[in-house]
Amino acid sequence: MARRKQIIRLWVLLGLMVAVLLGVLAKPMIIGWRCYQLNASGEHATSAVVKKLASPTLVLQIESGSAEGSACTARTSAAHHDAIRIGQMLDIVHRPDIAGECVLNATLENSAALLWAISGGIAVIVLMLVWVGIVAQRSFAATAFLTSHLDADPKDVTCPQCGVEMAEGYLPLLAGIHWRELEEPVGLPHALGGLPGTTGWRSRPRLHAFRCEACSVVTFKYGEPAKAS
Numbered sequence: 001m002a003r004r005k006q007i008i009r010l011w012v013l014l015g016l017m018v019a020v021l022l023g024v025l026a027k028p029m030i031i032g033w034r035c036y037q038l039n040a041s042g043e044h045a046t047s048a049v050v051k052k053l054a055s056p057t058l059v060l061q062i063e064s065g066s067a068e069g070s071a072c073t074a075r076t077s078a079a080h081h082d083a084i085r086i087g088q089m090l091d092i093v094h095r096p097d098i099a100g101e102c103v104l105n106a107t108l109e110n111s112a113a114l115l116w117a118i119s120g121g122i123a124v125i126v127l128m129l130v131w132v133g134i135v136a137q138r139s140f141a142a143t144a145f146l147t148s149h150l151d152a153d154p155k156d157v158t159c160p161q162c163g164v165e166m167a168e169g170y171l172p173l174l175a176g177i178h179w180r181e182l183e184e185p186v187g188l189p190h191a192l193g194g195l196p197g198t199t200g201w202r203s204r205p206r207l208h209a210f211r212c213e214a215c216s217v218v219t220f221k222y223g224e225p226a227k228a229s
Contacts, residue, residue, distance in 0.1 A: 006140050014133045018126055025122055032115050039103045040112075042095040043067070047102070049088045056081045060092060060102060067094060072102035080106070146170055148197055148221045149208045157219065159212035166210035171220055173198050173205045197223045 043065050050071070051059035055078045061071050072094055076084070084090075094102035150157070154168045176194020180186065198205050209220035 007137050010136050010140070011133055014129050018129055021122065021125060025118075029115070029119060029122070032111075033119075036108065036111050036115060039093055039095065040108055042093040042103075044091065044093050044105070047072070047090055047092045049084055049086055049090065052081065052084065052086065058084065058104075060090065062092070062094065062102070063089070066096065072100055074102045074104050074107070076104055076107055077110075145206065146208045147200075147205045148223055150210070150219070150221045154210070157210045159215050159217055160219070161215040161217050162212065164212060164214065166212045166217075166219065168208075168210055171207040171209050171218070173200075173207065175199070176205075177222060195222045 045065035045067065046063045047060035048063055049058055050061050053059060053073070056076045058074050058076060058081065059071060060074055062068055072092070074090075074092060091105035092102045093105060093108060155165065157166050157168075158164060159166050175190075176199035178189040178193060179195055198207070207220045207222060209218050211218045
């Protein structure tokens with residue numbers, strides 16, 4: 001029952017994180033994709049730059065399609081605005097229901113790339129949270145196989161400080177345990193430099209241990225992982 005509660009709390013927490021992420025980003029992303037689709041579904045045409053207003057606005061004359069000969073304004077990036085020349089021909093998309101406005105085809109392509117990048121990033125984050133949930137759930141549900149074992153009767157293991165019988169358990173490790181002699185510098189401890197059997201790439205080491213809660217003393221054995229019998 002305790003494991004089941006832990007798993008439920010885990011998925012509730014991850015679900016809340018996903019909900020917050022989507023709650024913050026879903027609406028602007030939906031609006032962005034909707035605007036892109038509305039503009040991209042308009043009429044494609046070529047146009048000539050007739051005037052450059054204050055950055056980043058351009059005045060264009062449509063040279064083809066149903067709106068040939070009419071003018072429209074389009075926005076672009078500041079860098080693109082500076083590089084454009086009067087009389088330059090540009091591909092645009094305009095919507096017959098919105099007079100006087102058009103969108104540069106290059107702007108639509110950049111918008112699509114940005115929208116896809118953000119959407120992909122959101123999808124990756126959600127998948128990572130799901131993966132974390134699956135891995136964590138497996139760790140909650142799995143029965144621990146000890147990678148080290150103290151060859152002693154639990155009744156005979158007593159606290160070296162107070163002499164009371166110690167509680168039996170194990171230490172699940174992540175980045176290893178590092179040992180230094182008193183005269184050695186601390187250095188830069190890392191996972192590759194841990195004591196034998198206290199680091200692992202594919203699975204987390206689990207060291208058989210005894211604990212005295214009153215004295216905050218733990219006795220354990222490290223070494224190469226024991227083989228399953």
